[in-house]
Amino acid sequence: MNTIHLSEEILQQIAIEGIDKYPSEWEHVKDCSACHSHVQVYRELIMKIEQSPFPEFQFDLQEAVLQKIPNHSSTSPATGRKYNNSILIMMAVIIAAGSLIYLFREKILQVSKIPDEFSLFLIMGSGLLLLGMIVWEMFKDYDKKMNVLNHQ
Amino acid sequence: MQGVLQKDPRAFPAIIRLTERLVASIVIKLVKDTEEHKDLAQEIYLKTYKKLSGFQFQCKLTTWVAQISYNTCLDHLKKKKIPILDIQALDGEDGKRETSDYARSNSTEGLPILIKQRKEILQEAIDQLPPLYKTLITLYHQDSLSYEEIGAITGLPSGTVKNYLFRARKKMKDSLLLEYKKEEL
Numbered sequence: 001m002n003t004i005h006l007s008e009e010i011l012q013q014i015a016i017e018g019i020d021k022y023p024s025e026w027e028h029v030k031d032c033s034a035c036h037s038h039v040q041v042y043r044e045l046i047m048k049i050e051q052s053p054f055p056e057f058q059f060d061l062q063e064a065v066l067q068k069i070p071n072h073s074s075t076s077p078a079t080g081r082k083y084n085n086s087i088l089i090m091m092a093v094i095i096a097a098g099s100l101i102y103l104f105r106e107k108i109l110q111v112s113k114i115p116d117e118f119s120l121f122l123i124m125g126s127g128l129l130l131l132g133m134i135v136w137e138m139f140k141d142y143d144k145k146m147n148v149l150n151h152q
Numbered sequence: 153m154q155g156v157l158q159k160d161p162r163a164f165p166a167i168i169r170l171t172e173r174l175v176a177s178i179v180i181k182l183v184k185d186t187e188e189h190k191d192l193a194q195e196i197y198l199k200t201y202k203k204l205s206g207f208q209f210q211c212k213l214t215t216w217v218a219q220i221s222y223n224t225c226l227d228h229l230k231k232k233k234i235p236i237l238d239i240q241a242l243d244g245e246d247g248k249r250e251t252s253d254y255a256r257s258n259s260t261e262g263l264p265i266l267i268k269q270r271k272e273i274l275q276e277a278i279d280q281l282p283p284l285y286k287t288l289i290t291l292y293h294q295d296s297l298s299y300e301e302i303g304a305i306t307g308l309p310s311g312t313v314k315n316y317l318f319r320a321r322k323k324m325k326d327s328l329l330l331e332y333k334k335e336e337l
Contacts, residue, residue: 045277046321054177064194065198
């Protein structure tokens with residue numbers, strides 16, 4: 001038997017990884033009561049740590065965190081942005097269409113002056129379209145809030 | 153995940169569920185005062201929420217949240233002037249790993265210690281560790297993280313993590329042997 005005691009590092013490794021990886025060192029450990037008892041203590045310690053229950057918070061983490069998240073139950077910024085973008089695109093399309101009709105009124109409508117009724121129709125139509133989109137956005141927002149509430 | 157990255161609040165609970173265990177390991181082991189755990193957890197997840205759009209996928213999401221947890225706890229302990237690794241913990245530990253005469257002279261062989269006592273002594277040895285050692289031990293032995301993963305969380309080099317773990321185990325073993333010796337007397 002090798003009479004020189006093993007280093008702490010090797011003793012720990014034997015305790016953690018097992019004797020298979022350290023056969024020659026184990027030859028010493030099994031015949032050396034001092035080294036053997038140290039490996040035993042390390043094994044006990046590691047076993048105790050591994051068998052301990054996982055640390056857990058003593059409160060409802062989800063509830064505690066979500067109440068601190070700003071507007072966590074309202075429309076998300078990304079969704080809101082997406083929706084704002086579609087309103088802007090729609091407005092741009094309406095303005096562009098209106099401008100084209102106005103610029104090429106003689107070719108398109110065969111008139112030099114757009115009748116008041118048609119202008120009124122365009123303005124009212126655009127207004128109603130935008131109003132519809134805003135109402136739709138409010139409905140979606142409400143739907144999202146209800147979804148979040150129902151899932152808590 | 154897509155929802156989380158778009159800051160959809162409905163997806164955030166999924167992140168909390170995914171990371172809760174690791175965050176609890178870090179917060180509970182680093183900060184002893186249980187009354188402060190709730191505020192710290194809220195602060196950690198608020199930071200996570202705010203920084204989420206900046207997450208670059210350079211590491212696992214759990215590791216990233218754990219980094220935030222570790223740094224938040226560290227800042228908290230600094231404010232309170234609580235050391236995570238007291239000087240006593242390093243006393244007589246210069247990192248050399250040769251066989252110590254003291255350790256060799258403290259054999260447990262033949263000590264008639266009751267199992268119940270032994271369990272209590274073991275728990276005490278773990279509890280007596282400095283906060284950083286306790287955290288590293290938990291992350292390595294309970295959460296089964298690698299040296300590299302622990303290094304990524306704590307910002308310590310892998311070699312330092314390995315060395316601290318070695319010291320932590322040795323410290324626990326020495327205090328255990330001391331207790332066993334006392335019981336013997």
